[in-house]
Amino acid sequence: MTRQLTKWLLEPSLVLAVFALTCFGVAMIYSAGVVHIPNDVTQNAWIRQGTWFVLAVTAFIVVVRVPVRWIEWVALPSYTLSILLLVSTLVVGTGVGTAAGVKSWIQIGSFSFQPSEVAKIATILFLARFLSQRKDPLNSIQDLLLPTLLVGLPLVLVMLQPDLGTAMAFGGILFAMFFWAGTPMILLLLIASPVLGLMLSYDTIMWSGYMVVLVGFLYLFRYRLLLFESIGVVLANLAAGTVAQPLWNRLAIYQQNRILVFLDPEVDPRGAGYQLIQSKVAVGSGGVMGQGFTLGSQKRYDFLPEQHTDFIFSVVGEELGFIGTALGILAFCFILGRLVHLATRTPDPFAGLVVLGIFGAWLAHIFVNIGMTVGVVPITGIPLPFVSYGGTFLLMCWISLAIAVRVAHEG
């Protein structure tokens, strides 16, 4: 029995955990559809999700048999195709449903999908190929420049849709794979420092203090960085600090609001802070035990925003309580931990990098999605892997899983 499972699934514990999590997701989507005034879209969402689930498992079974060489071969064409799709999304893309304001979707007949989902896995594969050819660790900013551009291109294209959530996933991919490719944590922090500088730039005094700390930090580690790298980091931080204002003005109002609400959710409870407050009310009123499956009143009476997609975890919180959320987080920890374990086990650099890319993407998705329901991170339209409603996303998550399992196994 175990042998059969191992033969078919390669990594039974990981795959069965994901399978269970997806079943749980379908159940939560069913619950999200149980509202006071039902409508066809939300009421039958779980059936559609179930259908996609079957499709996803089928895809998994197929992909998990694809030889790794094929997967390596497909990296460049899929990356190129993804970039083309992302560019065309900006021209012909449409919004769907609640996300009507963005251009994330491409519609072909009655079928629509998000190219950014394909782009994530394609970027992982392509970057893994690129990095696995190196023998030395990525030790300097100079080394990181080209791979950063590889990820930066789809990231910027996604940002232009605008889809902040998926852009964050690209960030997760980048950092996880760089780390696996031997980049020291300190260097990664330095690369991330302009983002911190950007966030602090609204307050001149805080930003000045931050810059002093940064320069002192660079001085301490002066022997590990080249001079021009240090200068580059400082310049990047200066640029981030000074261009923050014009950049802020370029953000869509709703994005500005989301960041403002992140800083103070009570700013405008009926407007921008509404989603976060309603989500917190839902999660908070779940208490330890929850209100019971399908019985959440916040969800039932339509107070929860996007309750079958982005805020599905608020439904978990309201109906299953802290026990439900803690178990949910634990389940994700297990899945992520298994991915790290896979990467550690495999000696093949390509396989390890692919697994780590997937790990980075999922970690970003999970942390940002769950974090936003309780106000730990700003609200971004980002789904929760295997749980949120969404066909393309579920399918791509399962395909990613298949790729991870396949490459790690063969490697």
Added chain:
Amino acid sequence: MNLYHPHSRRQRARGLYLTMGILMGILTVAFFRLQVLRSDTWELRAESNRIRQLPIPAPRGTIHDRNGRVIADNVPGYAITLLPGPPDSIRATLNKMSQYMKISDERIESLLAFLTRYGRQPLVVDSDADFPVVSALQERRTEFPTVYIEMRPRRRYFGGEAAAHVLGYVGEITADELASTDFSQDLYEQGMVVGKAGVEKQYESILQGRRGLKYVEVDARGRIVGDFGAFRVDPGEGGESLHLNIDIELQEWIHHIFPKSLSGAVIALDPEDGGILALYSNPGYDPNDFVSGISTELWQDLNADNRNPLFNRVVLGLYPPASTWKLAVAGIGLDLGAITPNEKMPVPCTGSYTFGDRSYRCWDPDGHGFNNLAEAIGNSCDVYFYQLGLRIGLDPLLRRSTELGFSRKCGIDLPQESQGIFPSEREFWERRFGYAPREGEVLPLSIGQGPNSQTPLKIAQFYLALARDGSAPTPVLARDLEIEDTWALDLDPDHMEALREGLRKVTAPGGTAHFGTALEHWEILGKTGTAEHGLSQAGLAEPHAWFAGMAGPFGGPPGIVVVVIVEYGESGSAIAAPIMAKTADYYLRRKHGIPTDSVQTYLDHVQIGPVPTWYQERYPAVIGAIR
């Protein structure tokens, strides 16, 4: 060192586990704080999220007249209420509703302004909607899920125009009123109906009652998904009923007899306690027009009407008191000992009186000869009162008149009252006219002209005192109020009787007002007045006509005090006196159980038929003289 050597892989894996652990730990802590530590706070939020309060309007207290007849009550009406929500959707709903009902743009704006100010309170779109509108909206309930139609008591007034100036009217509370301290935030909210004038305004706090509350469960779009039945419902309390001294039938009778084309006022008081039996001002308005929110056109018409129907002449109108005032001069003269009742003035009336280098006319150019006090009142002899005024002197006259209260308000229980104008000291002339008064100012003041303007209410209180023992309480509308005497004319009973004797002569045969005031059952004592004003002195209009007096059974105490003023009525005796007599007759007949009749005075009788037998029997000498 190999980058992907198992050892370095494990080393990096530890870093990854650590990162993952930190991030997931942050999430777990956040959920623990929210769901375990602070769950109570957020649970409360969930509760208030689903529940909306809807007010249950309390029925306004009914208003009764002195005989218990209902003069204002409530009938079921409908209010159209909108549950609060985002401004955009409220605006959209209002715009959609305007297909089925009239909602002005100003109304939409004011509702939205209210929404931004008070947020969670329901919006009353129409506090008294017509039935077709209600049914049109009911039919489209699914289109208007946030519209809530509730039964709401609607004010109804009996007597229409007749009692308008007593009752006033109600209307929806304005934003200014809501913000004012008169209307506490605990009791009032947008869409409530409050008293705007008259007794409705004066006794708002009694009549309003306390609104109830009920709770409905709503979803995020503001749709009502259920109520809590009897659970958590506060039914509120209806307003207390109010009993007035008013006799609504008398009020209606006065409305019936008062000349429609003329403006003026009638006030009737009960000599027993000073209660106001009737308070009538013509023209008036129908308070029922205000109940559903008065139409703009009607409101503009009412305000543009130069006869000013919204103006309550009884309490706000200021008129020169003219000869009705002579009783005040007589009273002050007796009080100060300037004269005795039987004393005659040294200069006989020859139609005019010379003081200094000026001649002052009597109204009757034929003159009245030598008069004692009662005769002078009966003849309304100006020359007598010029001399009496000079005897009293300007300063004592000013002082005593002021003490009596001719420059004060009465304190009637109505929201507005004019203060009488009367000089309290000599500086008055300097302030107002820019010159120091000469002693001669006392002459016009003695006959009720000069700088002297009084409300009919004030004159009524004065004649109330004459009908009693010289003191009089404040006339009030509400019954069972503890009223202190605010008027005291401290005179000997025989001096009071001398004044009344003068009033009796006015209506006796040969008196100025005899034919219009002669009644079968009742004796009338009164005083006519012909009030000159700016327009009449310029010859552009007739003077105002006064009649102030009391009536009761022959030989008995007075049962009613009535003051009548008819603007531009020309003659107190011809126009005002019959209105007074007919008012008194109607009231006293009902009080004494005698059937009422629309043919009342001697004049009424002779206009339609022969001289009535009661008149022939009572005044044979007059009949003889006529024949």
